[in-house]
Amino acid sequence: MPPPKDVVKIAIQMVGAIPQLIELQQTKPLASVLKDVCDAWSLPNAEHYALQYADGRQTYITESNRGEIKNGSILRLTTSPDQEAERLYNGIRSNNVDVKTDSLKKLASLSQDVTFAQEFINRNGLKLIFCIVEEGNDSGEILAHTLKAFMELMEHDFVSWETLSAAFIKKIVSYVNMNAMDASVQQLSLSILENMVPSSRLLFDLVKKEVTVDRLLTHLQVTNAQLQLKAMALLIALLLAATDSERRDMMEYLREKNIRQFIHKNIIHSPEPLGDEMAHYLYVLQSVSLNLYDRRMRTSMDPYSQEQRELLQSLRQAAFESESEAPTSNFSTERRRSLCAKEFRKLGFTNNSNPAEDLRRAPPGLLALDNMLYFSRHTPNAYSRFVLENSSREDKHECPFARSSIQLTLILCEILHIGEPCSETAQAFYPMFFGQDHFFEELFCICIQLVNKTWKEMRATQEDFDKVLQVVREQITRTLSLKPTSLELFKTRVNALNYSEILKLRQTERLHQEETLAVPVLELRERLKPELLELIRQQRLLRLCEGTLFRKISSRRRQDKLWYCRLSPNHKVLHYGDVEEGVQSPPIESLTEKIPVADMKALLIGKECPHTKEKSSGKQNKDVLELAFSIVYDVEEYCLNFVAPTRYEFCLWTDGLNVLLGKEMTSERMQTDLDVLLSMELKLRLLDIENISIPDTPPPVPKPPSNLNFCYDFSHAEHTQPCANLGAFPRPGGYLHTSAMLLHYCNTTSYLLRGPKSLPPWCPAPPRAYSFSDGCCSDKGVACDCLSTVTARCWGGQGSASPISCRFGQ
Numbered sequence: 068m069p070p071p072k073d074v075v076k077i078a079i080q081m082v083g084a085i086p087q088l089i090e091l092q093q094t095k096p097l098a099s100v101l102k103d104v105c106d107a108w109s110l111p112n113a114e115h116y117a118l119q120y121a122d123g124r125q126t127y128i129t130e131s132n133r134g135e136i137k138n139g140s141i142l143r144l145t146t147s148p149d150q151e152a153e154r155l156y157n158g159i160r161s162n163n164v165d166v167k168t169d170s171l172k173k174l175a176s177l178s179q180d181v182t183f184a185q186e187f188i189n190r191n192g193l194k195l196i197f198c199i200v201e202e203g204n205d206s207g208e209i210l211a212h213t214l215k216a217f218m219e220l221m222e223h224d225f226v227s228w229e230t231l232s233a234a235f236i237k238k239i240v241s242y243v244n245m246n247a248m249d250a251s252v253q254q255l256s257l258s259i260l261e262n263m264v265p266s267s268r269l270l271f272d273l274v275k276k277e278v279t280v281d282r283l284l285t286h287l288q289v290t291n292a293q294l295q296l297k298a299m300a301l302l303i304a305l306l307l308a309a310t311d312s313e314r315r316d317m318m319e320y321l322r323e324k325n326i327r328q329f330i331h332k333n334i335i336h337s338p339e340p341l342g343d344e345m346a347h348y349l350y351v352l353q354s355v356s357l358n359l360y361d362r363r364m365r366t367s368m369d370p371y372s373q374e375q376r377e378l379l380q381s382l383r384q385a386a387f388e389s390e391s392e393a394p395t396s397n398f399s400t401e402r403r404r405s406l407c408a409k410e411f412r413k414l415g416f417t418n419n420s421n422p423a424e425d426l427r428r429a430p431p432g433l434l435a436l437d438n439m440l441y442f443s444r445h446t447p448n449a450y451s452r453f454v455l456e457n458s459s460r461e462d463k464h465e466c467p468f469a470r471s472s473i474q475l476t477l478i479l480c481e482i483l484h485i486g487e488p489c490s491e492t493a494q495a496f497y498p499m500f501f502g503q504d505h506f507f508e509e510l511f512c513i514c515i516q517l518v519n520k521t522w523k524e525m526r527a528t529q530e531d532f533d534k535v536l537q538v539v540r541e542q543i544t545r546t547l548s549l550k551p552t553s554l555e556l557f558k559t560r561v562n563a564l565n566y567s568e569i570l571k572l573r574q575t576e577r578l579h580q581e582e583t584l585a586v587p588v589l590e591l592r593e594r595l596k597p598e599l600l601e602l603i604r605q606q607r608l609l610r611l612c613e614g615t616l617f618r619k620i621s622s623r624r625r626q627d628k629l630w631y632c633r634l635s636p637n638h639k640v641l642h643y644g645d646v647e648e649g650v651q652s653p654p655i656e657s658l659t660e661k662i663p664v665a666d667m668k669a670l671l672i673g674k675e676c677p678h679t680k681e682k683s684s685g686k687q688n689k690d691v692l693e694l695a696f697s698i699v700y701d702v703e704e705y706c707l708n709f710v711a712p713t714r715y716e717f718c719l720w721t722d723g724l725n726v727l728l729g730k731e732m733t734s735e736r737m738q739t740d741l742d743v744l745l746s747m748e749l750k751l752r753l754l755d756i757e758n759i760s761i762p763d764t765p766p767p768v769p770k771p772p773s774n775l776n777f778c779y780d781f782s783h784a785e786h787t788q789p790c791a792n793l794g795a796f797p798r799p800g801g802y803l804h805t806s807a808m809l810l811h812y813c814n815t816t817s818y819l820l821r822g823p824k825s826l827p828p829w830c831p832a833p834p835r836a837y838s839f840s841d842g843c844c845s846d847k848g849v850a851c852d853c854l855s856t857v858t859a860r861c862w863g864g865q866g867s868a869s870p871i872s873c874r875f876g877q
Contacts, residue, residue, distance in 0.1 A: 075136050080121055081144040084108050097130055104144060117147040122659030123644050127182045135705060137661065151177065152186035159195055164209075171212035178219035188225050193217070201234045207249055214239075214255035221262065228266035236263070236270075240277040243286075250291050257286070257297035264304040271308045274301075280320055287329065292339060293648075299348045306355050307489070311362070318356055322504055331501035335552075343618075343712060346494035353496045354489045360507060361486040364434040364476075368426035375433070378440060379422055383410050385443040386454040413458045415467025425469060430486070431476035439472045441508040442515060449512070453519050463529050466522040468515075470532070475514055478540050479507070482547065490690040492712070498552045506554075513558045514543060524566035538569055545572075585761045591752065592745055599744045603737060607723035612636055614652065615716055617709055631658060632709070638727065639664050641698075643707070662700050662707060669699040670724045671706070678708040696721055 073093040080086045087107055091100060098114070105113040118128040121143040126132070128142065136142075146154070155177070158170030174192075177183045199205055199213050221228065242248055242256040260278060263270045278301070286298035306314055321327075330352075334345065341349075368375055387410045412419035426436055443450040457465040480486065500506045518539050527535050542564050551557040614633025631653050632643035642658035673679070676697040694711040711717035718736030725732050 075138050075140070077136060077138075077140045077142055079104055079118070079142045079144055081108060091136065093133060093136075097128065097133060108144075115147055115150050116144055118142045119145045120659070124179060126180050129182055137701075139661075148180070148183040148186045152183060152190055152192070156187065156190050156192055156195065159199075168209055168212065171209060171216060175212050175215040175219060178216050179222075181223050184220050184223045185225060188220060193220060193226060196220075197232065197235050200238050201232070203238060206252075211249065211251045211255065214252065214259065218255060218258060218262075228263050228270060231263070231270075233273075236273060237277065240274070243278055244282055250294055253286070254294055254297045257294075257301050261297070261301045261304045264301070264308050271305070275305055275309075280317065280324070284324055284326065284329075287326075288333070292342075295334070296342070296345055296348075299345065303348050303351050303355075307351070314355065315359055318359060327501040327504060331498070335498050335501060343494060346496065347492065349501070350493050350496040351489050353500050354484070354487075356500075357483050357485050357507065358487075360434055360480070363437060364430045364432050364480055364485060366432045367429045368423045368433055368436065370421065370423040370427075375436070376423065378436060380407075382436075382439055382443055383407065383414060385447065386410070386414060386451060411469075414454060415457070415465075415469035415471065417467075417470060422469070425473060428473070430480055431473060434480070435473040435476040438476050438508060438511040438515075439469065441505070442472075442512050445508075446512055449516060453516065457519070464527070466519050466527070466535075467529075467532070471518045471536070472511075472515055474532075474536050475518060475539065476511065478536065478543070479511060479514065482540070482544060483507070492690050492694060492710070494713075497547065498550060499554050499557055502553050509554055510557075513554065513561065514539065517542060517561055520562065521566055538566060541569060586763045587761055587765070588749060588753075591749065595745060595748055596741070599741060599748065600732075602744065603722070603732065603740050604726045606740075607719055607726055607732070608634065608638055610719045611723040611727075612638075615720065616646070616651070616712070618712065619710075632707075633658065634664075634723070634727075641667075641707075662698065664727050666700045667698055667724070667728060668701075668704060670721060670728060670730075671697040671699060672721060676708060677706050678710075693717070696724075698724065 075091050075093065076088070077091050078086050078088050087104060089104070097118075101116055101118065102113040104118075105111070105116060110116065119125050119142065120128070121141040125143075127148055128136065145151075155170045155174050158166050159174065161167050161170070174187070178187065196213055196217050199209075200217075205213070220226075239256045239259050242252050243260065245253075260274050264274050265271075280302070283298050283302045287295055287302075289295055306317060309317060330349065334349070335341065370376075408419045411422045414422075416422040416425050418424040426433065453466075454468055457468065503509050518535065521538055521542070522535050525531065525535055525538070542561055546557060546561040546564060549560060551560060611634035614631055617630050617632060619628040619630065629646050629648060629650070630643060631646045631650070632641060633655060634641055635655065641662040641664065642655050643660045643662075644653075644658040646653050646657075671677075673692050673695060676695045678697065679692055679695050691710060694714065694717050696709050696711070696717065698707045698709075699705070700707065709720065711720060715736060718734035722732040722734050722737050
């Protein structure tokens with residue numbers, strides 16, 4: 068008989084005592100449980116004790132979380148949170164340095180528990196920490212433990228960051244600005260400031276004033292990777308909290324300090340591998356920089372603005388200066404206007420009498436004009452060559468520079484996601500972005516010349532404009548996906564990917580798609596799917612057995628806390644637990660928390676997850692929703708919440724969990740993997756019929772014979788007699804029943820595509836396979852040239868070991 072659902076069997080330990088094995092009734096008050104446990108060990112004052120997990124984070128057991136206790140859990144009887152908080156509070160106030168140090172170290176560890184943290188804060192413990200920092204009498208290990216404890220206590224949101232005193236903040240700032248300061252103290256100080264910045268505008272102004280950008284750049288140049296990371300985190304926090312004008316000023320100052328070149332050389336190309344946190348910060352820095360173009364991109368040209376009209380005229384004069392420099396002074400107003408309109412038409416403006424109308428569309432707005440001016444001023448030779456080369460062509464064959472520039476600017480804005488908010492988890496940045504100050508403009512200069520090159524390769528006319536720009540978009544996106552490390556490398560690769568290469572790629576993809584649409588191939592795909600799906604299932608389970616490192620994300624910031632989850636080798640238990648930074652693959656024994664697969668009830672994804680609903684009041688980022696999933700387990704329907712590091716990991720984990728739940732895999736990655744495996748398997752199977760047209764229907768099956776008595780009585784003949792297509796078989800004293808001849812209808816295409824199961828129902832199923840020799844048969848299977856299986860039924864006589872070739876179907 069199974070135990071009641073509200074009873075769990077656990078072990079309780081205590082130092083110096085024999086462990087107790089008890090059945091914990093979840094309906095029984097926790098105070099009564101503690102009283103029974105203390106009585107068993109003859110301990111007075113049960114209210115001074117509490118239960119705590121013996122492994123992992125050692126969380127205190129309370130009435131609110133006792134439902135998470137599982138069968139087989141190991142608990143420990145320890146001092147209650149209020150007693151421990153009181154003891155540590157007094158220990159921190161001690162004049163004994165060792166006692167004070169040990170108390171602060173213990174406080175930093177226990178403050179992760181919300182129950183203890185509340186007890187310590189209720190005793191005005193934060194004020195004690197503030198005094199230690201503000202007085203400044205302690206340093207080194209004591210100060211590091213103090214700041215660590217402060218960080219953990221503030222994580223629980225019992226106290227607002229805005230309540231911090233100015234003296235405390237200035238002291239934290241001084242630790243950051245000091246040259247001779249312990250690295251661990253500086254790391255913690257930078258983390259504290261990073262959390263303060265988004266909390267309020269007042270704190271942002273204070274931190275921005277006290278911690279200069281120059282000081283953060285100094286920390287970025289150190290060899291300590293963790294200090295470098297925390298400095299980058301604070302810099303990003305300041306950029307995200309700043310107003311548009313402040314952000315623009317900060318980015319301009321960073322550009323003057325050549326921060327991009329420094330990042331490109333010392334961080335991206337560092338001997339140490341780039342961590343996920345740093346990759347995310349580089350992505351944010353890239354996104355913030357590119358979003359500075361958003362205002363110009365969304366601003367339409369004002370045809371009445373004298374300044375903007377002069378910019379258009381300078382663009383025209385840069386291309387046709389030699390033609391319009393001297394003679395125009397002698398022309399009438401109408402003549403000059405006509406000449407300007409003609410030159411604007413040569414520049415590729417659709418409305419040559421009023422070219423400002425072409426730039427009224429936003430996006431790309433004035434950003435397109437900025438790009439054209441940059442191209443004309445920084446690469447004047449290429450600009451003049453582009454315009455003059457197309458001016459000499461027929462009207463229908465000329466590549467319109469202005470129209471192409473406007474559309475290309477829009478394409479680049481879409482590819483680089485200009486104007487879109489930063490993701491909280493993305494890590495995709497372009498290394499070449501940090502190798503160039505004017506990245507967007509230089510990228511435009513390369514791509515506008517690519518437009519002209521592709522236009523000539525396609526021999527395009529005005530009607531082909533959209534087709535050419537589609538090809539250019541494909542050239543750019545394919546090249547960017549290779550993550551070139553510099554613009555020069557990008558230029559080389561994108562020019563190598565010419566129109567003929569694009570056609571080859573498209574043709575390969577099209578042929579691949581066409582050959583997989585034939586009816587027999589579709590049938591074969593369906594037959595192969597179950598086997599390949601099982602292969603994908605096994606791969607997903609193996610990935611879950613390897614495990615994944617997850618990060619805990621709060622609404623306030625990207626957390627440094629890590630936890631690991633993996634499936635047991637027997638696929639019966641999910642193990643998980645907190646790990647330290649730098650641990651890549653912890654052993655399964657170190658993951659103390661467990662969830663039996665049998666207890667798993669459902670898988671939730673996206674908005675259905677409880678941890679996304681909890682944060683729905685704030686600004687929810689769609690990328691977090693796309694990476695969030697939860698496991699509902701146990702009768703009480705508890706949830707284990709995940710936020711995958713990447714979309715790839717999200718797909719693997721959701722697929723694997725669905726397999727464990729006995730459900731279908733639904734991720735887009737599963738479909739991609741299945742398509743790749745099916746494509747490979749089909750290509751292997753179709754190798755033998757290359758260049759052979761595949762019929763939509765199978766070859767016709769011949770009508771069955773009137774009878775199946777294909778026997779020849781060899782006892783009445785002394786000479787060799789023919790036996791169907793098998794050759795001569797003199798067989799004194801025996802009979803050869805050649806029912807296998809009925810299988811000859813299978814030709815090459817039918818057998819390969821449809822398999823042996825496609826044989827008609829009236830074909831006999833022979834018990835043994837034989838090959839044929841001079842009048843005898845032997846126990847050897849042989850396949851004839853038509854790929855049908857040659858079978859025969861033989862009664863009597865002796866077998867021979869020398870086979871002959873069969874020629875069915877010929």
